[in-house]
Amino acid sequence: MNVEKEVRGFILENYLFTDDESELSNTDLFLEIGILDSTGIMELIYFIEDEFEVKVEDKEMIPENLGSVERVASFVQRKQSATA
Secondary structure (H helix, E strand, C coil): CCHHHHHHHHHHHHHHCCCCHHHCCCCCCCCCCCCCCHHHHHHHHHHHHHHHCCCCCHHHCCHHHHCCHHHHHHHHHHHHHHHC
16 A cells, blocks of 8 residues: 555545645645645544554654655554554
8 A cells, every 4th residue: 555645645635625646745744835724634643543554642643744745654654664
């Protein structure tokens, strides 16, 4: 499963309402450019937990882990590796 592709698809479909991949770069910062607000971040967390079967702890809910497609993918891969 390609984490970046899945996360990008989720953001494009649910927040940018498009399937045009050029609308979102892997490094676009969700909060900084207004793609997601705090509610959107919570929905992203629920998606991550359901889709990738990882638990996002309260202390992990930070922009370094959840701020962009690239950061989310890296975070998910670290979490999956830790439980493997």
